[in-house]
Amino acid sequence: MSAQPPTDRPDVANATSDGFVRGLSQAIGGPLGAHAVPPGSRPGRFWTAPRIVMALACLVLALSWVQKSPCMDGNWQNNVQYTRYCYTDVLALYYAEGLNEGKVPYVDHPVEYPVVTGYFMGMLGLPVHAYGESHPNINQGSWFYNVNALVLCLFAVLSVAVVLALRRRRPWDAAILAASPIVLVTATINWDFLAIGLFALGLFLWARRRPVAAGVLFGLGAAAKLWPLFILGPILIVALRTGRLRPFISSFLATGATWLLVNLPVMVFWHESWLRFFRLNSERPVDWGTFWYIGRYLDGKWNAGTVGDQGPFQWLSDHTPTLNYLSYALFGLSCVGILLLGLLAPRRPRISQLAFLVVAAFLIFSKVWSQQYVLWLLPLIALARPKWGAVIAWTIAEIGYLAAFYAELIGAGGKTVIPEGTFVLASTLRLVTVAVLFFLVAREVWRPELDDVRRSYGGADPDAGPLDGPEASWLTAFRGYFRVGPSQEAPVLPDEPGPVVQLR
Template sequence: MRGLSEAIGGPLGAHAVPPDSRPGRFWTAPRIVMALACLILALSWVQKSPCMDGNWQKNVQYTRYCYTDVLALYFAEGLNEGKVPYQDHPVEYPVVTGYFMGALGLPVHAYGETHPDINQGSWFYNANALVLSLLAVMSVAIVLSLRRRRPWDAAIFAVSPIVVVTATINWDFLAIGLFAVGLALWAKRHPIWAGVFFGLGAAAKLWPVFILGPILILALRNGRLRSFFSSFTAAGVTWLLVNLPVMILWHESWLRFFRLNDERPIDWGTFWYIGRYLDSKWNTGTAGDQGPFQWLSDHIPELNRLSYAMFGLCCLGILMLGLLAPRRPRLSQLAFLVVACFLLFSKVWSQQYVLWLVPLIALARPKWGAVVAWTVAEIGYLAAFYAELIGAGGKSVIPEGTFVLASTARFVTVAVLCGFVVREIWRPELDVVRESYGGADPDAGVLDGPEQPWITGLRRTFGLGPSLEAPAPPPPPVHKDEAAAPIGG
């Protein structure tokens, strides 16, 4: 966005008066970004409007790209009958999402009982869309607060076409909003409260707790492990407290989420789905021939173990990258890599999961070129996915190979983004956020500061030069008289 301003005079010079500081100016950059975010979410609501009445005839939910789990699960989870999540019906989501569904769904059902003329499904969807949109606007505001010197970075998140088509497919903005609050609290040097919100986010969707891994890496570099353990403990206690009522009272319902994820087969568009398709093309011999991906498709426990192992290897690689990098990586860079690797090798990659990466890439690598290419690939995948769903109903729309090609494009563009982030961690002089903040990490919070001397020793073990970060100064020498003084004397 800042680059586009060259068409009307170019970016501000070194001695110009910043527009946001001019008296009486209303349309500052942050307000423009916030207004655009509201516009995009309004467009998302319009885009989903053909599906709001629940009359999904002739595959309208796929041909109009307006499918949403929110409306479908109002009926599938029994909310339209007044069933209390977990108590009366097992819910396939973690408990905070289940609480959220019940908090909006049960009042809608109760109101519908006294007003039979209303469309309960439509009311439920609109109530969810409103709250999720507010959470999305809050998340954009937090990204703006984390990048006060670079407000246009938040536009990568605020105006993303991905948000238009996926904002209310599921309840992902609930977890995103909780994660964003936790990240803001961490940047404000409140590790315990940050951990509370990371724990709440993990109790809505699993991925927000992954931030604790990057925090650990940064804590190892500067020796402030106490802050990590404070946040880790707060996240764990929070997760346990919000899960405990359902865990104790309706244990079997609580286990539904974990069992479902354990038993689910290879899902559409994943790395494993692509591999299985290639297996089917390459293994054209006898009926007993099976490639490795097809074998894994028939042996789900082994698929689970391999998927977790590959994610674990990625995390190990991110750990080594974080410790060996010439300068302490930025927290959002490591967080993006962890979440992206989880998606790349997961056996499930639902179309709305892309929302997890949008705010993270705006914080980790705010450069439009690769983001635009990735966005095109994601929108192309969504179109191919809906075409494939229509085909699953018996009406072929596109060849299977076209869907696999779209899936591959999505996989490759996310992997390329990871490569760019890794490059900027290894060559911090290419990092535009560091450039704007004088080499500092605006998200580091309590982990900002000099690092441990052993980092330089570790780098030299691998044949690398000294770290660019200044090591922590040694403690001042103690005078012999002070050493001999009694405690409290």
């Protein structure tokens, strides 16, 4: 007898594996039966599941462009950028960073972003300015936004394609990213999809067992927005469990070398401009909607009417260096907890699960949580825990927070729209839903029989790449020290049909 591993044949029975989708499917007759022909499986059929998902991504991004259209001319009167939810840093920073005057990022003006984002701004902004100089009738800001939106949308489509490629047996998981209302309203607020696309492509190359090429993409992503660097932690955890450190070291060195290479020109020749990003993040006070903001508001309520008494959150808000250390310390402790979870779990965690946990922990304890940061979590949750019920609840909380955030911005201009307590409530709901997702993903790491992705792939991690293989021998002793039972490599999960067996 010989066992055949699962193939990449599409598994479209999401209505069977996902309770939320199974309930919704009753409106159209319920899940597919055991002998039904899945949509897209007939030869010659054009609208396969992956193509439907890609079409959804293009549709949502097109609607996002329409949704931002009231702000494209830059004539932001009467708070139109907030009342119509069309604010975008891309257009605002075209003027704030001096691109409309032909200033070269870092050379003529210190840019507040890491260098790859600054390079990207200059590569698109300087040609638009030059074209506007010879065509004075065009609106340079509008042109700059539209060119950026087009390229960012291409990176978004690339990200959806990567999720599809990593989940060939579960193409509908990518719809969590492709059809998300979060993408509709935040896709082009900032340049985050640049880093997301680079990160996603790096993860794809890692899964295809190309650790050096993956490291190059991770390094570029980290030089655009710092968070893609966090993927090295999850890879290290899995490398420790398998005893295969060489792929991790190769990717780590490639990541560091790439980051240094792209930073080096600005770091050496325009050092003060290069430092602006780091100084700004060090000096920034507590941002709206964060854990620290919520605590400061509660401090004010609890200490109202007292004389000379400050709560801990208000004190931290007034002492930014201490807040920085505490925020980093809490994130560091979270990473230690994720490390222990990853090493003590009954079987090797999936890389995307650990990556989601690290990025979510960073956001939960960060003093800055800009509205577009939610995009960082979308592809990770689609890969880590593609269950629609919790994702939809989180999406509702995020959209509610965005609406409250814009109302608060209008209020900051002198026109009260909602009480601050309402904004704090929306912030709390957003924070709680992210924490719940963190807990649910961590639970599936500890109880892998609950993991639908493992079930679809016969217990394997489709993202493991060069780290796919048996556990290291030292792990048994380590788990025994913590009185955790021995790990079992690739067990058949409960209710799983198991591998196909051929008789000879």
